[in-house]
Amino acid sequence: MVADKAADSTKDESNKLDVLSSTRTVVKNALERLGYPDEVFELLKEPIRMMTVRIPVRMDDGSIKIFTGYRAQHNDAVGPTKGGVRFHPDVTEKEVKALSIWMSLKAGIVDLPYGGGKGGIICDPREMSFRELEGLSRGYVRAISQIVGPNKDIPAPDVFTNSQIMAWMMDEYSRIDEFNSPGFITGKPIVLGGSHGRESATAKGVTIVINEAAKKKGIDVKGARVVVQGFGNAGSFLSKFLHDAGAKVVGISDAYGALHDPDGLDIDYLLDRRDSFGTVTKLFNNTISNKELLELDCDILVPAAVENQITEDNAHNIKASIVVEAANGPTTLEATKILTERGILLVPDVLSSAGGVTVSYFEWVQNNQGYYWPEEEIAEKLETIMVKSFNAIYNTAQTRRVDMRLAAYMVGVRKMAEAARFRGWV
Numbered sequence: 011m012v013a014d015k016a017a018d019s020t021k022d023e024s025n026k027l028d029v030l031s032s033t034r035t036v037v038k039n040a041l042e043r044l045g046y047p048d049e050v051f052e053l054l055k056e057p058i059r060m061m062t063v064r065i066p067v068r069m070d071d072g073s074i075k076i077f078t079g080y081r082a083q084h085n086d087a088v089g090p091t092k093g094g095v096r097f098h099p100d101v102t103e104k105e106v107k108a109l110s111i112w113m114s115l116k117a118g119i120v121d122l123p124y125g126g127g128k129g130g131i132i133c134d135p136r137e138m139s140f141r142e143l144e145g146l147s148r149g150y151v152r153a154i155s156q157i158v159g160p161n162k163d164i165p166a167p168d169v170f171t172n173s174q175i176m177a178w179m180m181d182e183y184s185r186i187d188e189f190n191s192p193g194f195i196t197g198k199p200i201v202l203g204g205s206h207g208r209e210s211a212t213a214k215g216v217t218i219v220i221n222e223a224a225k226k227k228g229i230d231v232k233g234a235r236v237v238v239q240g241f242g243n244a245g246s247f248l249s250k251f252l253h254d255a256g257a258k259v260v261g262i263s264d265a266y267g268a269l270h271d272p273d274g275l276d277i278d279y280l281l282d283r284r285d286s287f288g289t290v291t292k293l294f295n296n297t298i299s300n301k302e303l304l305e306l307d308c309d310i311l312v313p314a315a316v317e318n319q320i321t322e323d324n325a326h327n328i329k330a331s332i333v334v335e336a337a338n339g340p341t342t343l344e345a346t347k348i349l350t351e352r353g354i355l356l357v358p359d360v361l362s363s364a365g366g367v368t369v370s371y372f373e374w375v376q377n378n379q380g381y382y383w384p385e386e387e388i389a390e391k392l393e394t395i396m397v398k399s400f401n402a403i404y405n406t407a408q409t410r411r412v413d414m415r416l417a418a419y420m421v422g423v424r425k426m427a428e429a430a431r432f433r434g435w436v
């Protein structure tokens with residue numbers, strides 16, 4: 011009897027932290043509130059296509075290692091699917107599926123002509139050489155080449171992938187396609203058709219929504235105390251933008267620990283010392299734990315690392331008045347409820363991290379037309395889209411009396427559901 015209970019509670023626990031089932035719960039709720047029949051949920055609860063591939067790579071020691079990769083295409087009613095590819099040891103099929111649904115929602119929120127897609131390879135790029143990474147990147151593209159393409163599914167960077175990896179992937183696809191195909195992938199180096207502003211786009215988008223959220227809460231970003239969890243692409247650029255805007259970044263972290271200074275950390279120094287995977291805290295002795303970091307006294311908390319960081323266990327201890335999710339899935343549904351009840355303004359991931367895919371869209375448009383835009387034009391267009399999207403979701407939350415996550419899902423799912431209906435799918 012006792013053993014059964016223990017097994018049940020483990021199952022409950024893993025369900026709560028299961029990003030796919032929690033995403034489905036909110037999608038279902040959003041569709042119900044919008045008045046769509048059940049079959050729309052049945053269509054959208056799973057990707058329309060999910061490919062699992064095995065990729066052989068010759069390693070530097072001469073051995074062959076077989077890697078497992080995935081590509082999920084959530085829904086292509088609106089247009090081709092779009093989303094990043096992550097290289098990480100913790101990648102799972104379920105996570106890739108959930109991430110593809112989030113990409114559909116992001117595209118809906120910022121109103122791009124895309125559905126969502128996502129890819130992942132189970133590997134640890136921190137322990138691989140440049141040559142091995144090139145072999146893996148090219149092997150992945152060969153394995154998925156039939157289901158991707160500039161008008162089918164357009165990959166991009168994600169956790170632990172960068173513009174060099176995009177360049178190898180674009181080159182491999184161009185060879186298979188026998189055309190130069192820059193529009194096959196975004197997040198490329200500028201010389202290969204990449205867009206100005208793409209590398210820092212996620213962080214720029216987060217900065218824009220922080221400014222909007224701060225206005226709603228009557229907080230001046232200049233002088234505000236900010237904690238940023240994660241020092242990867244999003245976290246590091248974001249710390250820099252906020253620091254330059256006069257905010258006091260009082261805490262940052264990486265996968266190995268966290269740093270705290272109530273007077274504000276020297277962000278330029280930390281950026282200078284960080285490695286390409288965002289590791290910097292190893293250089294310091296006086297680190298604090300991740301748990302302590304999240305509970306620090308501050309005005310704005312930005313989880314920019316991994317999933318399931320704010321849960322029902324610590325949501326009551328969060329001191330920030332604004333939580334902006336720059337990572338995908340950092341707050342559980344139970345924690346979302348607790349934060350909302352406590353009057354904390356939560357800006358959900360599908361809105362705040364949509365700046366990356368927005369500038370990816372600009373990159374794809376530039377590739378398709380062969381005409382390239384200056385950096386200022388990108389920045390201006392991104393600002394307009396993010397401000398409009400934030401306000402649409404904030405107003406939906408107020409008028410429909412729902413939390414910001416549900417409001418974002420309602421805004422994000424509507425276009426896809428409509429497109430599927432017009433096509434006669436449901």
Ligand code: GLU
Pocket residue numbers: 092093094095116164165166167168169196363364366367368370
């Ligand atoms: N991987 C990023 C995301 O999760 C960007 C996707 C893209 O640029 O297509 O939003």
